Amino acid sequence: MSGRLLYLLLLLSIGNNLIAQTQQMITVPEGTYTVGDKHSIVNPFRKVHLPAFEIAVTEVTNRQFSAFVAATGYITDAEKRHSSMVFEPGLEEFRWINDSTASWRFPNGVSRGGINDKMDHPVTAISYSDVTAYCQWAGYRLPTLDEWEVASRANATTRYWWGNNRDLIGEYANIWHGRDHLQADSSDGYMYTAPVASFKPNPWGLYDMYGNVFEFCSGHTKHDKPGSTMIHARGGSWWCSKNSCNFFNSVDIGGQNLHASFSNQGFRVAR
Template structure:
């Protein structure tokens, strides 16, 4: 989902909860392994000109962050299922009755397809697609317990955080964690792609032919490939990750230096990291500095999240 390529569903307005502050503790509910990110000053933004016009990856600017812990992986289907079992939470896709599914992943009857946006025809609006049926009503989570939960909106991610005593990362925290201590580098492992697959993105001719060189058409297990220097798995590729911040293209030019939390208001929420649909011909956002956004009530088959807490 590059930039704005998931269906943006009309629906409830974004929550005004201040997602940059930790919710009360909920010991034992959230048991994902943690990566510890030390307090530091780092250079945030696109240092090598690889960014996309309009994504607001510049100017590069120094940011000072307090130490924090971040989930080593995105939140899994198994973890989200525990949250749903305890709370009875119904996701926005369930309440709306449909969500966005990539066309090659569809597991539904054709009469369950209720929309196909002309600007992004590879996305289908599918009745009965939700977190437990990520590719449509004929799909399930069988074999996907350790894959990232998808079909969750920003509001759903926030509800999970409040249950878990966690919060969503700010964009600055997310980028710092993804860099893994490598200053100014394009990817979590450095500047070069090198041989072989380093993350779960599209191979072949987007959006019709995926050669599956990395073994995955859609999501991969959260511990596939190699973690970065802080111990984060798959911060780029696999699924987009919701961040706490409101989105603004021009925010970097006015961002405070200390623990920035994004604009005070906005219309969309920020996302980071790219997804299994990223390809250089279409979306090269599987980079540390890449940015995207969507409305807080939107969900799709390639969007998930991870959580943080101050140490």
């Protein structure tokens, strides 16, 4: 390989890394914060003390993840395992399709289209392992369960940062507004993911803390068994409705397998 080609490849790698590094962050100051809920078994009401940290204003996009793949040649779990869970209207509640063609490039399977016109949408169909690899390359980490919650609450002590009335959720989150999932719902403009920052931010300027995609977090709950490989995600997604899932809030914590990939899961970074 010629020196010129090596130089060009180096420039390309640096350029791709800069795409990832353009992630806008806010700083959450050190302090003692309220988390949890007195009615939650998994996430009980308590006080936590956190050092200062930074968290991304938006979820990681297809464009940013594409830069990572271009620089590293990384192959995701869904691509290696030929297994990712996708959704299409008409399925009964909590039913998904295992699609061997689905990956981050085709998050709902090849037959349902790719991401060429969705580069500003959050990356999906990725596993916790894939997210960890991205963070190591880009110089970030995942927020912890408590950090994510503190950031989502923006100093509130209620289930949502505006209070306990979920009726305002449509102003702040891309969720499923249909009564069930038998018919397509695009009433908020999107059936699947929306471009990041399409809805109003919380008071700290963070977008899509609720809805759009479930966001991976690091850490465990007190109900995880010792040595558990269970991982967790928070905030709900475009699939979640008031009648199904209903995790678009600051309290609930979801869990799943380390290598599982779904078309409603993504992440935001912290450091």
